Amino acid sequence: MAFLKQKKVAFKGDGIIIFQDVAQAIRAEKLMKRDGYEVRLIAPPPEYRVGCDLSLEIDLARLAGIEQLLKEKDATYVGIFPMMKGTAELCDIIKVTDFGQWTMVRAGNMKLAFDKNSGIIVNSSGGGCPDIPYLYAELVDKPLTEAPRPKDRGSTLCAVMLDRAFEVCLSLWQGSRK
Amino acid sequence: MLIVGTIPNKDVPLTIGPVRLEGEFLVVNGQRFARMPGTGAMISAALITTSYLELEPPHVLVIGDIGDIGEKGTRELYDYLIDKVSELLPGVLALHYCLPIMPLMKELCKAITQCSRRPFMIADAGALYAAKGAGLAQEFDLFTPDLTEMGFLADPEAAHPAYVARHLFDCEPQKVPELITVAYNNKDAAKLLLVKGKIDYIASDGKILAKIDKPDIPALEAIGGTGDTITGLVSALIYAGFKPHKAAIVAAKINRVAGKCAQTTPATKVKQIIDQFPLLFKEYLHQSDITPENNNTAT
Numbered sequence: 001m002a003f004l005k006q007k008k009v010a011f012k013g014d015g016i017i018i019f020q021d022v023a024q025a026i027r028a029e030k031l032m033k034r035d036g037y038e039v040r041l042i043a044p045p046p047e048y049r050v051g052c053d054l055s056l057e058i059d060l061a062r063l064a065g066i067e068q069l070l071k072e073k074d075a076t077y078v079g080i081f082p083m084m085k086g087t088a089e090l091c092d093i094i095k096v097t098d099f100g101q102w103t104m105v106r107a108g109n110m111k112l113a114f115d116k117n118s119g120i121i122v123n124s125s126g127g128g129c130p131d132i133p134y135l136y137a138e139l140v141d142k143p144l145t146e147a148p149r150p151k152d153r154g155s156t157l158c159a160v161m162l163d164r165a166f167e168v169c170l171s172l173w174q175g176s177r178k
Numbered sequence: 179m180l181i182v183g184t185i186p187n188k189d190v191p192l193t194i195g196p197v198r199l200e201g202e203f204l205v206v207n208g209q210r211f212a213r214m215p216g217t218g219a220m221i222s223a224a225l226i227t228t229s230y231l232e233l234e235p236p237h238v239l240v241i242g243d244i245g246d247i248g249e250k251g252t253r254e255l256y257d258y259l260i261d262k263v264s265e266l267l268p269g270v271l272a273l274h275y276c277l278p279i280m281p282l283m284k285e286l287c288k289a290i291t292q293c294s295r296r297p298f299m300i301a302d303a304g305a306l307y308a309a310k311g312a313g314l315a316q317e318f319d320l321f322t323p324d325l326t327e328m329g330f331l332a333d334p335e336a337a338h339p340a341y342v343a344r345h346l347f348d349c350e351p352q353k354v355p356e357l358i359t360v361a362y363n364n365k366d367a368a369k370l371l372l373v374k375g376k377i378d379y380i381a382s383d384g385k386i387l388a389k390i391d392k393p394d395i396p397a398l399e400a401i402g403g404t405g406d407t408i409t410g411l412v413s414a415l416i417y418a419g420f421k422p423h424k425a426a427i428v429a430a431k432i433n434r435v436a437g438k439c440a441q442t443t444p445a446t447k448v449k450q451i452i453d454q455f456p457l458l459f460k461e462y463l464h465q466s467d468i469t470p471e472n473n474n475t476a477t
């Protein structure tokens with residue numbers, strides 16, 4: 001059995017923060033969300049792409065606070081600009097497959113499977129960036145509640161997508177315990 | 179044959195040499211790494227194939243890299259290869275897990291043009307992302323995408339599979355031939371495609387050459403590394419002298435049957451699948467498929 005989860009209504013901003021790499025974008029997103037800013041991970045326009053790239057869509061009305069926060073936290077970025085043409089959204093498809101004793105969640109190009117009885121992660125698959133085999137070693141055979149978040153240990157777009165799968169797995173597992 | 183990729187251990191320096199199996203580990207020039215998903219699974223599948231066929235083992239070029247963009251793993255790997263590829267002159271060059279850095283892929287493809295003999299070029303994982311993103315798909319002889327990566331090849335705007343348009347990502351296996359046509363029309367496919375999924379498709383120049391859907395083992399999708407093993411198998415078979423499309427068909431079949439023999443569940447580990455391969459080679463690998471004109475066993 002497989003089903004697709006519904007698409008949420010996403011935040012729409014009018015500005016964009018460009019970063020040198022995905023890890024910088026992941027860190028900035030975490031800092032800004034922690035401080036209550038609405039942000040969205042998106043692809044930078046083509047002129048800023050080298051292969052594995054990520055930027056943040058923001059509300060320019062809150063620019064001063066965002067700049068202050070990133071400065072205080074020593075978060076590095078290339079620049080903050082009005083929204084540009086050619087950006088793209090991260091794939092938001094979540095698909096859940098029931099394998100009886102196991103559940104597999106696919107978020108975009110990444111998949112994570114866990115045991116329904118124990119909550120232990122049994123496999124991860126998909127992706128092509130170097131942190132994916134590393135995250136496999138960090139996650140597999142660990143309980144969902146104790147495993148590190150892929151976004152905290154990984155540094156690439158594949159890790160971002162794996163984190164989305166992880167989030168859904170954790171939610172399904174915790175929901176089944178209630 | 180030269181297999182190039184990253185290993186998820188930052189302590190592994192740039193290492194090149196023939197690979198061998200030592201217990202549960204792969205060993206190259208004194209460096210040990212596991213037969214786990216990623217380049218390790220791909221190398222392991224290739225090595226087990228060359229061992230059965232009594233060929234020289236694959237040479238591998240690996241480096242520790244866990245994805246830190248600022249770190250030098252992938253960059254050092256490419257820099258070495260760009261500098262040395264015309265001396266190494268591999269018959270088959272299989273590029274695997276690495277950061278998809280388009281400028282480096284462009285430099286590598288430029289360096290390949292300087293080789294006295296062009297290698298048979300294979301890309302999967304991060305190398306496939308970089309090749310397509312850089313508009314260099316047609317420089318390659320074989321891509322081995324999974325279903326979502328096939329959507330990526332069919333989306334001219336996407337620079338990474340994470341950005342593939344929703345309608346392409348959410349594609350049913352039966353619609354893969356449409357994606358293949360689009361990718362070839364956009365010049366975003368290699369000469370031969372082996373699309374790994376619920377149905378494996380082998381295609382060349384936009385035409386479907388074969389479709390393999392039996393045995394159907396749905397749990398294989400959940401197991402990390404089962405795409406890497408197909409890439410390792412097909413690379414080794416092409417190195418051995420199989421015609422590329424024949425190698426792709428045989429690799430896809432062996433992987434599926436190995437999944438069945440291993441009584442696969444989503445909790446099965448990829449090394450359990452790889453361990454089934456030697457039991458199947460006798461049935462699926464025939465000396466008559468190895469043709470001298472296709473022999474790629476130089477290096």
